[in-house]
Amino acid sequence: MLIKKGAEASLYLEEWHGRRVIVKRRLPKPYRLPQLDRAIRAQRTKHEPLAIHRAKEVGVPTPIIFMVDPSEATIIMEFVEGKTVKQVLDEITERERIDLCTRIGELIGRLHKGGIIHGDLTTSNMILTSSGNVVLVDFGLSELSREVESRGVDLHLMKRALFSTHHKYAEECFEAIIRGYRDVMGAEATDEVLKKIREIEMRGRYVSERRLPPKT
């Protein structure tokens, strides 16, 4: 059963050897040149399980991988039951929101400390399970890097996702994320990344020059 059709892949909820699993298929993109398309899909299919495994090593909950097939661009993995943080954020109290975001910040901190850049940090890519765990999913755009630039872009994307989807409490959420991040990464590394985020926001040519997103 198709449960999500994204830009990157389609997710199917299926029965597999008596388990409920997610089958992630990177379907051919008809807009892309077949050669380019095959290369991108195979590369991301091979890379994603590696990053997911690395994340587990540094203590970040991620789905269990059961099978990888680069030629078909398919990954079979654990079905994580729960709600996306995107859904949850609007349903909980301010205190719960701050607490949740602080924990998300800690998880991002652990990833970055372990040299992993998620690459697509949005609230749709975080699942809150019934037992209260936050599980990070969709490492399809992740990369292995310890550069401040990559960390900055990663958090900048998180910030952007908050401001475009949850503008009402984006500010407080991002602050909480940074608090959690700081707990793991330490003050010095965090300040360095924050400085980089500001630089990224100010970067570019005249039109694409960045400013802090507006307060709404």
Next chain:
Amino acid sequence: MSSGRRVSTGTLRCLGIESTADDFGVGILSSDGEVLANVVSTYIPEKGGIHPREAARHHAEAAGKVLIEALEEADISPDEIDLIAFSQGPGMGPCLRTGATVARALSAYLKVPLVGVNHLVAHIEIGKLTTGAKDPVTLFVSGGSTIISAFEAGRYRIFGETLDIAAGNCIDVFAREAGLRPEKGLPVAAVVENLARRGRRFIPLPYVVKGMDLSFSGLLTAATQLLREGRHSLEDLCFSFQEVVFSMLTEVTERALAHTEKPEVLLTGGVAANRRLQEMIRIIAEEHDARFCVVSKEYALDNGAMIAWTGILAYRCGLTTPIEESQVKLRWRLDEVYAPWVEELKGG
């Protein structure tokens, strides 16, 4: 902006001035959305890219002629203008200031209100007016901008944008590095498009997408290096270069579409004229059951009509710009603009 003195309910005529970069444009629209005139004069550099001061000089020289031509095309006299709108930003300082000066002078002389308009909002609004799109995900790709935007809660939010150079700029610089020149009135990007059509062999180039953001500088460097090495034909390089640039743009647009579930995709900006990009965006629109809307060249390139139309929209919500607040804003972001008129239009 502040509240207007009067908000007329009858038909208004607005004269809009565009001067953010290399185009000086004057458009005249009526408040029912009819384009009465749309005249543009473009500064063409002798070599290289746009020099802001030279472009501004061109605008100052062209202003009178373009204004008169627009009034003649609309077949109205200046005193039939109810409102002056101008592009207040973002853009190149000297160019913006030239347009703003003309706008202030006209507003004072004709004793009609002045409305400062955000150039990026104007691109989206004229796109909606001319294609009938109501609530689209917009991909705006030009020499100065690469933005994926959709309307959420009072503002056009930015879902993705370039982290370094604009896609159009990337194409232009690549073309200049390849020694290409504008041909027979075709912009240099169209020359690249024509060469790309004859390319057969795909040469791998850096493909950089980060979430919904894009980066083109590495791709430009790699493509330029391959040009210098001379191992590949120019046709193959143009072909591969275009395929990678447009695939990246299409991927992030599809991601924004999947995320927002909007019913339409609007493609605009100078690069929107490219057939291959249109084809790609059309495919993803169809896959997500969204209507594909591409803005015609006249309104996808910088023009005065889009400024006039956005001026009317803002004015009808009681927004005007007093002279003392009319200074140009070089870095005015799309998501800084409060756009109260959008909700009203969505319904109608």
